[in-house]
Amino acid sequence: MKSPNVDDYIQKGMYGVKEIKPDERRKFLGTIRERIVVALTKSQVMEKGVYPEVIQLMKEHPKAILLLNGDLDYSYLTDYIHNARKNDVQFSIVANKNHDTNIGLVLTYNHAIDKEEIYIQKKKEKTVTISKRKKKPLSSLLNFLKK
Secondary structure, three states: OOOOOHHHHHHHHHHOOOOOOHHHHHHOOOOOHHHEEEEEEHHHHOOOOOOHHHHHHHHHOOOOEEEEEOOOOHHHHHHHHHHHHHOOOEEEEEOOOOOOOOEEEEEEOOOOOOOOOOEOOOOOOOOOOOOOOOOOHHHHHHHHHHO
């Protein structure tokens, strides 16, 4: 390994410490994709209640760290913070004023785990469909003729 020289020192002073995958780190609240157990978008975190999948993953991964987006109002984060404390999972609220991300919550490690699917699908709304009764062709014809 070569020793640092004056140019390296100047570059570090001007541009900061070199980071691996800086775009990923901005998107995923300071961590990189290969370390993530689960991620939720801002809109998912702002939904009423919590995702039970996240709570279950906190129980399965007690050494993981929960990162919460500091751009969200604290009222949306409190349920997740409460559950992190309950399950002895470390958490941190991350605020990056220079960059905006759509990620609201990340459960992550300090090392790579390479989980294939990290996103949870949005909660499905219960939809009620009202089926119309099929009219018999003959009754339609009679209604038409009555007019």
